[in-house]
Amino acid sequence: MRRTRVFPWYVAAAEVAVAxxxxxxxxxxxxxxILGLAGxxxxxxxxxxxxxxxTRMARPGRMAVQVLALTAGWALVQLGLVMPVVERLTGATQDVSDFAIVEGDPAVLGGLLLLTWTIAAVGEETAYRGYLFTRARECLxxxxxxxxxxxxxGLAHTEQGVVGVVLTTLDALALTWLRLHYRTLWAAVLGHGFNNTIGLVTFFLVGPVGALW
Incomplete structure (x- = not known):
């Protein structure tokens, strides 16, 4: 069995800097x-x-239900508190025009849900809460x-404007909390997937939803 190689902290710092x-x-x-760098x-x-x-999930079904409930609650906090405050402070709104194609189109919805549970949920969580989190912890x-x-x-989502960057940064903090709380990256993957699914299904049914006040 091969032993894991240990590198000095500045190697991890260089990897984070490149990312x-x-x-x-x-x-x-x-x-x-970043996934390529991770590999x-x-x-x-x-x-x-x-x-x-x-890492291995203990009682994955129970964790999935809990993460779904937490994710739904977080979505309400974002809409009811965070988004209104950020919009008033910046004078801007979140740009979600890229998702306009999903409204009322079940074929597009299905395709985006497939992408959200693969490239977004698994891919982005591996890149940010997996690889970058691990390397940043080694050096920072x-x-x-x-x-x-x-x-x-958050900066990777600049197409959503300043409000979108703030909201996705806060989403990232919430997903990091899931990773730490459940001691597995799978919790963050589930949270990411559920969060995007809630947003896409809502957009499909009623179109874009803005701040609640």
Whole structure:
């Protein structure tokens, strides 16, 4: 059995810095580039998915129900509190025009739900709450591991405007809490998938939903 290689903290810092440049400069598709970095990093370290947080789930059904309830509650907090405050402070609204194609179209909804549970939920969680969280923790400690990947995740959604960046950054913090609370990255994957599913189904049924006040 191969032993996992241990690298000094500055190697992890360099990896986080490269990922940050990829996100800030919006190089290619940032999530896919970061996943590529994650793959190379894991090969060099001789580590597997468990090292990024994909640990075994104890009582997965119960966890899924709890995460769904928490995600629905968080969505209400975002709409009822966070979004109104951010909109009033910035004088802007969240740009969700990219999702207009889903309204009333079941075929598009099905396609986007497939993408949201694969590229978004699994892919982005592996990239941000898995790989970047792990590497940032090695060089910046727990606080840095929570904050830096969350900010980068928000900046990866600049197409939604300043309000969208703030909201997705806060979403990232909530997903990080799920990862830490349940001690598995699968909790964040479920939270991400449920959050996007709620948003897409709502958009499909009634169109864009703004701040509640």
């Amino acid at each position: 940050a440049v990829v996100v800030v400069l919006d190089l290619l598709v940032p999530t896919l580039v 190379l990093s894991s090969l060099a370290r001789r580590s597997g998915p468990a090292a990024l947080g994909f 400690g727990l606080a840095g591991a929570v904050i830096v990947p969350s900010v980068l995740f």
